[in-house]
Amino acid sequence: MPDTNELLQLVPKAEAKQSMKDFKSDQEVRWCPGCGDYAVLAAVQGFMPELGLAKENVVFVSGIGCSSRFPYYMNTYGMHSIHGRAPAIATGLASSRRDLSVWVVTGDGDALSIGGNHLIHALRRNVNLKILLFNNRIYGLTKGQYSPTSEVGKITKSTPMGSLDAPFNPLSLAIGAEASFVARTIDSDRKHLTSVLRAAADHPGTALVEIYQNCNIFNDGAFEVLKDKDQAQNAVIRLEHGQPILFGAENDKGVVRDPATGDLKVVAVTEENRSQILVHDAHDASPTTAFALSRLADPDTLHQTPIGVLRSVERPVYDTQMAEQLETAVESDGKGDLAALFAGNDNWTVVG
């Protein structure tokens, strides 16, 4: 891939050509058979050789949950930490070691419930992290309670009469938290998933990738409408930067701006309105359209779900600036001198 990202240049490259096998650890994968996590793992392991970084300079950090077992299966450095804290731990690692490519693997409960605070702050700081948020809209590891992305009224073990709380929209939340890179993809679409990973890896700063992931035990088929070939044509909107936002079997539907509200809406494409179809601009400095896109899907049916890179803008990266401050301090004050520091400006000498 082309090295457009300067920060990626700080990470040593692999000396020899790598294969997917190089990134598989010797650990037995222990997810439930049929879990969507397998597909994501295979996609990441398959993408890593393309990225071409020395695998000892790649680190996966996770929290707690089914998806957080991910690092054990990657033959890189890894830390399976504690619930919700992976973005904080990864921030410390990434901000102290710019020669590393640091990835966070998290789930909807880990990232948005117990770890919500760390996620939003990582995003606003724009630390050089790639965050893969596996969203299955359920708690899997604790055996089936509703999650902060579950639809209202979800019947689960902890909500026998239906859940009451309105869900988060992870991408709206991320954009609201000043995220510089926000994308969505689907576990079963290897090609799309890989293209999003590629864009995320190439982004300087925090990249948040929401991966719709099927939990076949506790929430099976949650994203079926986006996967079923017939339904998907009308449900999935594939965003591509610089292209008009069209979908449907014949690209017969499109997204336009509603002149009355400024919001986005879907229309049947006609000769009259073709010129008004929105052209996707992932690099738009304003987050307004990306935010509207993040909320375009019908929360109940998931119809009109945009996938792809919603937003990708460059802004200062926390760890770069932190390193620059250290350099500036040395330039202006000289390299730290312990003896001078201790002596201070106000001391006295006692002679024997």
Place this chain on the structure above:
Amino acid sequence: MTSQVSSPAEQADEASEALVGGQRAPSPDHTGAGEKEIRRLDRVIIRFAGDSGDGMQLTGDRFTAETASFGNDLSTLPNFPAEIRAPAGTLPGVSSFQLHFADHDILTPGDAPNVLVAMNPAALKANIGDVPRGAEIIVNTDEFTKRPMAKVGYETSPLEDGSLEAYNVHPVPLTTLTIEALKEFGLSRKEAERSKNMFALGLLSWMYHRPTEGTEAFLRAKFAKKPQIAEANVTAFRAGWNFGETTEDFAVSYEVAPASQTFPPGTYRNISGNLALSYGLIAAGRQADLPLYLGSYPITPASDILHELSKHKNFGVRTFQAEDEIAGIGAALGAAFGGSLAVTTTSGPGVALKSETIGLAVSLELPLLVIDIQRGGPSTGLPTKTEQADLLQAMYGRNGEAPVPIVAPKTPADCFDAALDAARIALTYRTPVFLLSDGYLANGSEPWKIPEIDELPDLRVQFATGTNHELADGTEVFWPYKRDPQTLARPWAVPGTPGLEHRIGGIEKQDGSGNISYDPANHDFMVRTRQAKVDGIEVPDLEVDDPGEARTLVLGWGSTYGPITAAVRRLRAAGQPIAQAHLRNLNPFPRNLGEVLKRYEKVVVPEMNLGQLATLIRAKYLVDARSYNQVNGMPFKAEQLATALKEAIDA
């Protein structure tokens, strides 16, 4: 607070009643007719008290700096409310700064002030109870008007109703004099009034023959961008000095000679606990040849360490102000994984939030310093006051068996050495380490003998660079949990090292390989091994200061060192034998502690909690240790402690 427990100066120390008498006694240093009398004192305790907005902490700091550069031994006790500005003139808004300085070695900020500077009625009311009869009180009479007095419940003026007859009161219209002195500056009344603390400082500097150049230079530097304000403050400061020199009310000034016998040869500076701790951390990073990484969230009284370390980026120090306490330690732990000397700084409530991550660090076996500047608890408690009540939290406050070594500094300057010692343990044994300082050490200050750089310990560590294990089939592999047989430390293999890719986590892992393991026998082994690693940490034997036939041992830890030592001196001066020992390492305890405890008929443990060390001692050594406790947010007073120890001896 610099010399050893059995200093030759001990007999003279801390006898405050004698001192007040001494101040008033005729002196051989009378300088003759026409000139003011100068008396020589061996030590003085001054307390500046005023409203939170009156700048009492700054005034105290400056007097301390002058005193330090003059060469006295000293010890300070800043005392201020948690509110930034409580309503002006009220009792809750009173802020004070006590300074004890002497021509000999001293150990505490002093029990009772010889001089109280009260900037308003609230300051007088809040502090008069601590002032012994016969002491000097300088009051700002301008504030003793009806409303300010009514605010604190004075129905009549204490300056006029005879209630202060037992004291040597100096009524000074500080505000008026300051405004008068600054009338050429064209400042508003309010602006001019703000320099009244410098007037007071000038007056006290005259009274005690303090050097003044440092303060003038300080003011000019502090207000470099506002030269008019700088000159106004210098002028007020000089006016205060001249007022003392000329007014008849101040007939006597005092000299406290430098403590030249106390200090071994060397270069000294004044230092607070938090500053010493910050320097210790920077030094530890240098000595370990590792970048220092601080992940922290602001909290009183620990924030000054974050502020200080943030100033020293040219030492390669990274400071990360996190979104919360958990992220502070999380980032530190992430940096530790990457090969930094990682630190998090906090106080008790923050430790509670960090507990889970400390447990993770125990499981990951990575070096990490957890600095707890203890304050009054529980919950928010007393943010600006001192306490030692986090010992059991540090010792046990985690889920599962999660042993963490604990070190505790005993004086402000000792925070430097304690930081180096905590780093030594963390790096050698690959473990989180608690450093338990407290509000009293953090903000208090004393002279510090600046160490020579080549005297600092070598803390260098060796990262893992290659495989360390051969599998049955002959394959060479890296095992992240294969331990050093001596220290039981596991290898520290940092990302970026080829061939050592490995995964660590909070789930129990197989001994050696580090792979996830739920095997019962393995868990039992790993729990015991982590405990054995901490139990096996090398710490120096406990030293006992025993004059001879003592049958009672007083055992302390942390910041009670000063008051306990002062109390012990008093008892010995009065002919009471008593032995003293002070713990630097609280987990593990020194190897000889059990043997030391059994040598004495009685063991007394004074603590600023309800007996936490005593609980540990009793449980571990089956010794009938007796607690003497105080949890009022203030350090022990030497006299009170001496009385309590005497009662214990006699019991």
